[in-house]
Each structure stands twice: as structure tokens, then as C-alpha cells.
Amino acid sequence: MSPELIEHLTQATYLLASGLFIFSLRWLSRPDTARRGVLAGVLGMTLAVVGTLLHPEVKHFEWIAIAVVVGTVIGWPLSRVALTAVPQRTALSHAFGGLAAGLVGTAKYSLWLGEGELTTFRMGAIAVEVILGFVTLTGSLMAAGKLQEIIPTRPIVYRGQNVINLALLAVAVVAGAWLIIDPTRWELFPVLIGMSLLFGVLLIIPIGGADMPTVISLLNSYAGLAAVAMGFVLENKVLIIAGALDGSSGFILSVIMCRAMNRSFTNVLFGAFGQVQTAAVQGEQKPVKSGNAQDAADLLENANQVVIVPGYGMAVAQAQHRVHELRDQLTKRGIGVKFAIHPVAGRMPGHMNVLLAEAEIPYDELVEMDDINPDFAQTDVVLVVGANDVVNPAARHDKTSPIYGMPILDVDKAKSVIAIKRSMSPGFAGIDNELYTADNTMMVFGDAKAVIGDIVKALSGGSGIH
């Protein structure tokens, strides 16, 4: 085949791949077509890779083959992680995406520098690619470390933090700008890389664990934009399209997460959540009503409508399967059961849905916050398992509360509430929850898995209705 024909062929595979990627995301919109979406994505990727391998510039295949083997060996176990660890895996994959972009940018700079082909446009695109790529690399590694709890999840703050961070970014941008003016100043390139790497680390360490869903989404967006910048550097349109899809997806998810926590981007990135909480006024302690599993079972048995509110604490206690058994016991008695899912339940967007799907709870019983909130007034019993801040009524009326204004699940409007908790200690954000002292709330203290197991036992043994 003539080189020209091959070039046309390569471009045709890129065109097809771009179309397939758009279909892939379109099919992902609904659970019944979603797996077809994965297939379209795989097909698009395969086509684009084959099209690239045909390219006459690709002359040596040994190193590529080794890299493919290495990537597969690392990638396979990463796809088998526990579903509670999916957020860490996602953060790691953003890091890999950032790394690839940063390295390709660096390689192109060195090649074009040698060939004297660094135009202003190319240099500009490379600078953007390298900054975005390396910031995403270290930022995502820090996020993954926090999620895996290798690095403390609490915000790490010090005086003048924002000034220092912005100064680092400014140095990187100035180095980039200088390179655009004079691309032969190669000694500035390591400065650009170093500052980006450092900025990525310092950007994430002051952000607390509660903000991780937003941070992951934002890093997702950065990784996508890094791929777009790579597309501009390599003049490759399929890269621009795929990167833009990834970038817009991350952006939309971060907006949803921010809204769900009533925060702004700047507030998440520079606000260091977790500082003000210690100042929250400790009101006089109201008495807590507590009961045991049998009491909870009695309440549930006499209900018509039950809503279960799961939080990440449920997943930590590995109680999902017990929750499924409880759901089965209740539905068997003709009691309506629904699950109320807060947008930030779990540690990344949509995390709680995946955790419940793994426990084989049908997805049509998982109801989003806005759809379920009007139903709480007609609900007999709400069972809160491992959720805390997202059911705290203080968010609605207490202006002094750090979570004031955050949309919550209005569980306090139900006739009665059962909350399963290890102890009265405040949750992740360290805020007192007035739900626990409300008149219609019964606390059941203990490990979520054990408590729900006991409730199921009481339900299946006690009543005799089978």
C-alpha cells in the first residue's frame, strides 16, 4: 500500500473510533444498554490502535509489545479490586493518564527542539499538556493515597498555603510562557515539570476526605484536558475528541458533587473543609433514645413503607449483604422498601449505587435524593445505616452549622427513624447530628453488620409469618 493510502486508512479508523466513543457514552446512559457502550468503546479503541500500528512512522514494535504486556499485567489486577476501592483505582488511572500526557509532551519537546521545529503554537500546546499532565499525575496520586488512607485523610494545612500554591503555579506558567517566547531555553523545561509535580501534591493535601468525590471528578476533568492538549500537540483529532468527552464528563460530575455539598470549586480547592467544625457550638446534650435489634425489628415489622439510607459506613462494615437480606425479609411481608441515595453517598460519584448493586439489590429500588425527599412524610420507618451528615437536619435551618445549605435527605420527616451507629461520636466532618436526639429517632448502637444481622434474625424467627 502506498503511504498516502495508509494515511487515509489511519484517519478513517480514527473517524470511526470517534463515532464509536460517542455512541459508547450514549449507550451508557441507561442500565439496559450500558454494556453495549463498553463494547463500542473497546471496538473504537481497537480500531484506532490498529490504524496507528499501520502507520509508516511506526517502525519498531519490540518496545511497544513489552509496554503492552506491562500495561496488561498492571491493568488486570486493577480491574479486580474490591468495589469499596474503586475510587482509589479511579484516582490511580487519572494519574496514569496524566503521566502519559506529560511524557509524550516531554518527548515531543525534545524531538522538535533537536529538529528546530518548535513553533509558537507547538510550544504553547506542549506547555499546557505538560503542566496539566504532571499536575494530574501527582494530584491523583495524593488523592489515591488519601482514599487508601496511606496519607492522612484530614486536611493538612499551614500558614500561607494558598499563596505558596499559587506562587508555584505562577512559576510554572511563567516558565511555560518564557519557553513559548524562546523554545531553545531548554533548562526551563525541567522547572516547568518540577513546579507542576509539586503543585499537584500541594493542591490536594489540604483537601479533606469528605471532599474526595469532588476532587476525583475534577482530576478526571484535568486528565481529559491533558489528553486534549496532547491532541493539539500531535495534531490528532481522535485524541481531542476523546479528551473533550472525558473532560466534559469530569466537569459535569464535579459540578453535581459541588451542588450536592453546597460548595463552590474555589471553596473545595482552597477552603480546607474541616477547619471550622471544631468551632461548632456544643449545645446542651439532649437525651438519646436507644433500643436493640428486637425493638428495631418490631418497628420495621409494623411499617408499610420503609426507606433505607445507606452511607459509606455501611460499606466499611461490609453490611451490604445483610442489608439485602433485610430487604428480602421486609418485601416478603409486603412492606415497601426503597433505598435513598444521596449524591455524595460513598467516595466518588455514584459509588453507593455500585456497592448496592454488588449486593444484588435491584437498581429500580435505588432512588435519588430529589425523587425520594417528598416521600419521607408518608414513610413509616427510615433506617439509617452508616450515613451521617447527609441526614443532618441542621443543614436546613442552623446557620452556624458548617453544613448549612447542603441538600440533605429529609429523613426526620418520617414517622420514625432508626439509626445504626457504633457510638455517639460525631461523623467524618465532626459535626453533631441533631437527628440522633430527635423524639422520633431510635438509636441502635453496634456494628452495622451485626445489628442488621440481628434484626434479620428477629424478623425471620419471631413472627412466624412465612
Added chain:
Amino acid sequence: MHQLDIWSMAFVFMLATFIGFDVIRNVSRLLHTPLMSLTNAISAIAVVGSIIIAGEQKTTFSAVLGTIAVAASVTNIVSGFLITDRMLRMFKKREP
């Protein structure tokens, strides 16, 4: 490079972003975690750029960087598509 190429790339970027916003907005919140792992895998299309740099082997330096970039992208392709499918298989409707 022609000025026109730069502009046509900018147009492609803008249109793709609009399509992205439109398509992603329609994705059910139920599937936001698989969405993130799928877009992750898709943006690992960066592998095509990495393959060219690793395969042309113009200098040892560029070939080494390109090879590492291929490995990083393949990691995302393999783990991204596999875990997305693994999660999606778990979503089941209520049995009638």
C-alpha cells in the same frame, strides 16, 4: 503547520465538548461510577500518540518516554474497560 489546522482542531474541540456535555448530562446518576471508569478508558486513546513516539524511535530518550506512556495508557485501557463491564454486570432489575 497551516493556520487552518490549528483552527480546525479548535472547532473539533469545541464541538466535541458540546457533544460531551449533552451526552453525559443524560447519563443516569445510577451509573456515574461506571461512567467515570469508561471515560477514563476512552481517554486512554492517548495510546495512539504514545505508540507513534515509541515506534518511530527517533532518539533513545523519546523512545523510552513513549514506551512508558504506552504502558500507562494500556493499563488504563485494560483496567478501565474491564472494571466498567464488571460493575455494569452487577446492575440488575427487580425480578418480576
